[in-house]
Structure formats: C-alpha cells, structure tokens
Amino acid sequence: MIVAQITDTHLTANGTLHAGAIAVNDKLRAVIRRLNELAPDVILVTGDLTADGKPEEYEQLRDILGEARAPVYLIPGNHDDANALRSYFPRHSYLSTEGFAHYVVDDYPLALIGLDTTVAGTHRGEMCAARLDWLEARLEERRGKPVLIFMHHPPFRSGIWWMDAIGLKGRRKLARLVSRYDNIERVVCGHLHRPIQTRWAGTVGSVAPSTAFFVALDLGGQKFMTLHDEPAGFDLHVWSERDGLVTHTCSLERSEGFVPDGLLSSEALEKVRAELKRIEAEIEAADDRDGPA
Numbered sequence: 560m561i562v563a564q565i566t567d568t569h570l571t572a573n574g575t576l577h578a579g580a581i582a583v584n585d586k587l588r589a590v591i592r593r594l595n596e597l598a599p600d601v602i603l604v605t606g607d608l609t610a611d612g613k614p615e616e617y618e619q620l621r622d623i624l625g626e627a628r629a630p631v632y633l634i635p636g637n638h639d640d641a642n643a644l645r646s647y648f649p650r651h652s653y654l655s656t657e658g659f660a661h662y663v664v665d666d667y668p669l670a671l672i673g674l675d676t677t678v679a680g681t682h683r684g685e686m687c688a689a690r691l692d693w694l695e696a697r698l699e700e701r702r703g704k705p706v707l708i709f710m711h712h713p714p715f716r717s718g719i720w721w722m723d724a725i726g727l728k729g730r731r732k733l734a735r736l737v738s739r740y741d742n743i744e745r746v747v748c749g750h751l752h753r754p755i756q757t758r759w760a761g762t763v764g765s766v767a768p769s770t771a772f773f774v775a776l777d778l779g780g781q782k783f784m785t786l787h788d789e790p791a792g793f794d795l796h797v798w799s800e801r802d803g804l805v806t807h808t809c810s811l812e813r814s815e816g817f818v819p820d821g822l823l824s825s826e827a828l829e830k831v832r833a834e835l836k837r838i839e840a841e842i843e844a845a846d847d848r849d850g851p852a
C-alpha cells in the first residue's frame with residue numbers, strides 16, 4: 560500500500576503568485592502529475608491547503624486535485640477555513656458537516672487517522688480534551704491494527720523557533736496517549752515546510768516538505784520569517800506486511816532519468832543486475848536463517 564502525503568500547498572487565486580514570485584498552483588499541478596505516475600493508493604493532504612482560506616483559492620484546489628487518480632483525503636491547517644473547505648468538497652463525505660474535521664479511513668491494511676488541530680483565529684494548533692478523547696476512542700477500536708496518524712501541526716519542536724512558536728498546544732498529553740500504543744507506525748505532519756524526522760512518543764514523527772515553498776533552515780535564529788522557492792516536495796509512505804512503513808521524501812526531478820556512463824551498454828547493465836540479484840539472495844537467506852528481528 561502506498562500513501563502519498565502532500566502538504567502546505569498554500570494555493571492562491573487563479574493567476575496569482577505567492578509573494579509575487581512563486582507559482583504555487585503550478586507546482587501542485589506538477590506534483591499531481593508525478594503522483595499519477597507513481598500510482599499511490601491514497602493521497603493525504605495535511606493542511607494549509609490555501610493561502611488565506613478564500614473561496615477562489617478552494618476553487619483552485621478543487622480543480623487541481625480533480626486531476627488526481629487516487630482518492631484524496633484533506634485536513635485543514637492554520638491557513639484554512641474548515642467551513643469553506645467542507646463547502647467546496649461536498650463529495651468528500653468523510654469530512655463531518657460541523658465540529659472538528661477528524662476522521663478514520665479504514666479501507667486499507669494501514670488505518671489512517673486524520674486529526675484536525677486547527678484553532679480559529681490563531682496560527683497555533685491544539686489537541687484539547689475533546690480531541691484527545693476522540694483519538695483515544697479510535698485507537699482503542701484499532702488495537703493490534705497498524706495505524707498512521709496524520710495532522711497539520713507537529714507535536715514536537717523542530718529547532719526553528721519562530722515556527723515552533725506556532726506549534727501544538729497539548730502536545731505532552733498527546734505524547735502520553737500515543738506512547739500507550741505499539742501499533743502507531745508513524746505520526747505525519749505538515750506546517751514546518753521542511754522534511755523532518757524524529758523519534759517521538761515511542762513512534763516516528765515526520766514532517767513532509769511543502770509543495771509550495773520551504774522555510775529557511777534557521778537553527779540559529781538568523782533568518783527570521785525567511786522562505787525559499789525550492790523544488791516542490793512530497794512524502795511517499797510505503798506499507799507492507801514484510802517491511803512495515805518505509806517513507807521516501809521526494810522532490811520533483813529536474814532531469815530525465817539516466818544511468819552512469821559505464822553502464823550504457825545492455826551487457827554491462829545485465830552483468831550488474833545479475834550480481835545484485837546474487838547479493839540480494841544472500842542477504843535474504845541470512846534473514847531466513849536468523850529468524851525475526
């Protein structure tokens with residue numbers, strides 16, 4: 560099963576560039592074309608779907624995501640308006656008509672739990688008592704089944720202080736809840752506009768890169784509020800019974816694929832293929848002999 564995660568698309572009204580320079584809508588279009596080639600089973604979009612939660616921005620989102628071949632699941636971020644989101648995606652029946660936009664997708668071997676961490680009127684997020692109770696009930700129902708949680712605000716610090724400042728209130732309580740379960744494969748987030756991984760609450764926490772723009776790697780506090788127009792990125796979370804969840808952080812390729820000069824003849828390539836098959840079989844035979852990890 561392949562779960563694609565795109566995030567922080569920050570779409571603008573038709574024809575408008577982000578900060579007057581970045582073609583964020585075209586970047587999302589290119590990512591959707593690439594995902595259609597990669598053929599994921601589902602596409603999660605982890606918030607900050609639009610620049611300002613405006614109707615004309617959701618129209619763009621609906622048009623561009625309409626090109627995706629895989630089913631798309633949306634959660635809001637701090638730049639969204641949950642009610643506008645619902646009204647532009649009426650066929651996304653997993654979105655409740657009111658209240659928090661939480662839901663579970665149970666149609667796959669990996670259960671997908673979406674959390675709405677947004678708080679109207681502020682850029683920070685929150686896991687309040689009601690949201691924690693809802694999550695606990697969903698986790699209790701799925702004990703023993705592999706689970707992936709997706710949410711906009713990461714429940715951990717990145718080291719970029721001005722992004723961490725608009726972090727997740729209630730993150731310690733969320734960590735205590737998540738650490739009680741051994742079937743949560745990963746907690747995947749957005750908001751930070753950079754690819755990030757950390758060990759968190761007994762599982763793996765990660766942030767996918769934005770399709771729109773990057774936040775500067777400002778670990779020393781010298782690049783306050785600085786953004787970069789980097790290539791659009793996304794994560795592919797690949798689930799299998801054998802290997803568990805393996806995540807590939809990707810960016811759009813800037814060239815056609817090529818092989819190194821020394822392998823341009825088909826004979827040379829076949830020789831290397833045969834050697835790699837031999838090594839692969841040797842490692843797998845050792846796995847079989849050694850038993851489970």
Ligand SMILES: [Fe+2]
Nearest residue numbers: 567607750752
């Ligand atoms: Fe964002």
Ligand SMILES: [Fe+2]
Nearest residue numbers: 607636637750
């Ligand atoms: Fe955000």
